[in-house]
Amino acid sequence: MQARGNVAEPANLTFRRSFGSHLRRRPAGARRTIAGPPVMPPRPQKKYLLAPGPTPVPEEVLLAMAAPTIHHRTPEFEAVVADIRRDLQKVWQTEQDVLVLAASGTGAMEASVVNLLSPGDTALVVNAGKFGERWTKICKSYGIAVEEIVVEWGQAVDPAAIEKALRSRPEIRAVLLQGSETSTTVIHPIAEIAKLTSATETLLVVDGITSVGVADMPMDRLGIDVLLSGSQKAFMLPPGLAFVALSERAWKATERATSPRFYFDLRRERDNQRKNTTAYTPAINLMYGLRKALEMMLSEGLEALFARHAKLARATRAGAQALGLRLVAPSAPSPSATGVYVPDGVSGGDLQKYLRYGLGIEVAGGQDHLKGKILRLAHLGHVGPFDVVIGLAALELGLVHFGVDVPLGRGVGAAQAVFAEELPSLPKA
Numbered sequence: 001m002q003a004r005g006n007v008a009e010p011a012n013l014t015f016r017r018s019f020g021s022h023l024r025r026r027p028a029g030a031r032r033t034i035a036g037p038p039v040m041p042p043r044p045q046k047k048y049l050l051a052p053g054p055t056p057v058p059e060e061v062l063l064a065m066a067a068p069t070i071h072h073r074t075p076e077f078e079a080v081v082a083d084i085r086r087d088l089q090k091v092w093q094t095e096q097d098v099l100v101l102a103a104s105g106t107g108a109m110e111a112s113v114v115n116l117l118s119p120g121d122t123a124l125v126v127n128a129g130k131f132g133e134r135w136t137k138i139c140k141s142y143g144i145a146v147e148e149i150v151v152e153w154g155q156a157v158d159p160a161a162i163e164k165a166l167r168s169r170p171e172i173r174a175v176l177l178q179g180s181e182t183s184t185t186v187i188h189p190i191a192e193i194a195k196l197t198s199a200t201e202t203l204l205v206v207d208g209i210t211s212v213g214v215a216d217m218p219m220d221r222l223g224i225d226v227l228l229s230g231s232q233k234a235f236m237l238p239p240g241l242a243f244v245a246l247s248e249r250a251w252k253a254t255e256r257a258t259s260p261r262f263y264f265d266l267r268r269e270r271d272n273q274r275k276n277t278t279a280y281t282p283a284i285n286l287m288y289g290l291r292k293a294l295e296m297m298l299s300e301g302l303e304a305l306f307a308r309h310a311k312l313a314r315a316t317r318a319g320a321q322a323l324g325l326r327l328v329a330p331s332a333p334s335p336s337a338t339g340v341y342v343p344d345g346v347s348g349g350d351l352q353k354y355l356r357y358g359l360g361i362e363v364a365g366g367q368d369h370l371k372g373k374i375l376r377l378a379h380l381g382h383v384g385p386f387d388v389v390i391g392l393a394a395l396e397l398g399l400v401h402f403g404v405d406v407p408l409g410r411g412v413g414a415a416q417a418v419f420a421e422e423l424p425s426l427p428k429a
Helices: 011-022 059-065 075-092 105-116 130-141 159-168 190-198 248-254 266-273 284-300 302-322 348-358 385-401 410-422
Strands: 002-004 007-009 098-101 122-127 145-150 172-178 203-207 226-230 242-246 337-341 374-378
Touching: 059 284, 075 098, 075 242, 075 284, 098 105, 098 266, 105 130, 105 172, 105 203, 105 226, 105 242, 105 248, 105 266, 122 130, 122 159, 130 145, 130 172, 145 159, 159 172, 159 190, 172 190, 190 203, 203 248, 242 248, 248 266, 284 302, 302 337, 302 385, 302 410, 348 374, 348 385, 374 385, 385 410
Parallel strands: 122 145, 122 172, 172 203, 203 226
Antiparallel strands: 002 007, 098 242, 226 242, 337 374
């Protein structure tokens, strides 16, 4: 009990009084700042993970990962690998092998570079955000020359710029870019770019870490040469697995590439995974979870999966704009996450801290020159309409806390209007 005057009251009531005061409207222009994490409530606070990775992990997947660990050189584990290989091909929409690596998504990016390119080769990198920059850093680490197309953050690359670069630099061996640039919440026109590279000998390498399983990106039909992803995004798993698939002409390129590689030797890995095993020790329990996650994704159906993400994204954007917030990527918004600029006079870092420690909502902030200026709300993987509603409701409360004059419920209502366009019906008995 804590004393309030001469009357003792429960600690949780003291917190509720304090929290309620945060929501009282402040005069226009009055802004709060946070020097450090707010005092946590006296009882455990429910958390909501709405950042673009890691993303929420379903109970079914957690339970699958909780199964006893078995030895990976056994028929029992080979059955797990066989199921995973089959289902990954369905999600990638490819006849090619989709390899599983015990690594983060960056491991698949590095594997793509070292297996396709040699020191002295030239790569064309679309640098449109933090992860576009990563392609450049990886290439330069292996002595690969980089021609960059620098794109304003929040904008998608113009395919005409890629076409011009390919015509003027015929020695370019690969185009490297993101399907969805997570740092700016923009989606690139992969289908149009694939048409350009398919007509040349240049390979198209797509980081699909926040686009595979979110947007329709059929590898074989579009002509993507390398498509990679990671476990902690649409695949509803903790971090630790990376996935990569190569086209036939990409596999031919691995025969001439001379960049050093050992753990990320994809030909060795393919030889082993075709036997339903792995070249090195796998992340066994993550593989259990992956098998269950793929089963869930395919049970939903790819068409429904892509439609769900598109609607979640549209509702989030509608809610944010109803609050008067500007989108970071208004012309090419990603279906995986929505970026918004915070209002003038509000610190994005303080707002992010308040959502995390005050309300239990985890969203992402900005990176590099966007740090402190934007927030990113994710809607991929194990996310549904009410996650979007909760995220927007928390954002409204956070803005009020910092003195922004926003009508409570306006953003939530705009999102609900999107969901109300097609309400689910009860299943038939």
